[in-house]
Amino acid sequence: MAALKPGLRAVLFDLDGTLLDSIPDLAEACHRMMVELGRPPHPTETIRTFVGKGMLNLVRRCLEAGGGADEAEFDAAVDAFRRHYAVVNGDCTEVYPGVVPALAALAGRGMAMACVTNKPAAFTGPLLERTGLAPYFAVTVSGDTLADKKPHPAPLLHACERLGVAVGEALMVGDSANDAEAARAAGMPVLLVTYGYSEGVPVDSIECDGLLSSLVEMLPHIGP
Ligand SMILES: O=C(O)COP(=O)(O)O
Numbered sequence: 001m002a003a004l005k006p007g008l009r010a011v012l013f014d015l016d017g018t019l020l021d022s023i024p025d026l027a028e029a030c031h032r033m034m035v036e037l038g039r040p041p042h043p044t045e046t047i048r049t050f051v052g053k054g055m056l057n058l059v060r061r062c063l064e065a066g067g068g069a070d071e072a073e074f075d076a077a078v079d080a081f082r083r084h085y086a087v088v089n090g091d092c093t094e095v096y097p098g099v100v101p102a103l104a105a106l107a108g109r110g111m112a113m114a115c116v117t118n119k120p121a122a123f124t125g126p127l128l129e130r131t132g133l134a135p136y137f138a139v140t141v142s143g144d145t146l147a148d149k150k151p152h153p154a155p156l157l158h159a160c161e162r163l164g165v166a167v168g169e170a171l172m173v174g175d176s177a178n179d180a181e182a183a184r185a186a187g188m189p190v191l192l193v194t195y196g197y198s199e200g201v202p203v204d205s206i207e208c209d210g211l212l213s214s215l216v217e218m219l220p221h222i223g224p
């Protein structure tokens, strides 16, 4: 891993695929949505490649891979997804190994932490609460908090502003090109985990400042 800049004061974490393995619940909601629409559901492994650019893109990708849809069907699908995901959100989601030890260690070092996700806010808060991760994050920026979401840099810049740190004092940790591109555009380093979802793209083909097979691997690189 390339040496990280000294003077880091904040770490911004992606949620799905970085902190939480949320695919089982996302896939279940997609499954129920497709059944409600009278369409064949996609396998979980296919859904895994659809996650990363937020809920509307997830629904759109499900419909496009299932023969397409007009605007009214798309709206009905989004409505169905919202209802089903609200019911199952968190049921089978697991915190990845290494996440809690890493967050606890960073908190112990006084690092400010934010969760910056493309997941809509209605699902982010309940999921952070349910998985016990909420207390680690002073700030949460969701996919619909601002007009733009990752790979746009705005959510990362907004998180820094709300944490009261300069962009040059922050590090992004994520699992996909959306996180890497957002961090690059914001002007901060980015580490990517190798176990997450990267929209079907090999994670080691994405330009970043280092790969992590567990979040605890970042600890030796972050002071004090
Ligand atoms: O909602 C998504 O598509 C992915 O969410 P994430 O930004 O936490 O990975």
Ligand SMILES: [Mg+2]
Binding pocket: 014, 015, 016, 017, 018, 052, 174, 175, 176, 196, 197
């Ligand atoms: Mg992610």
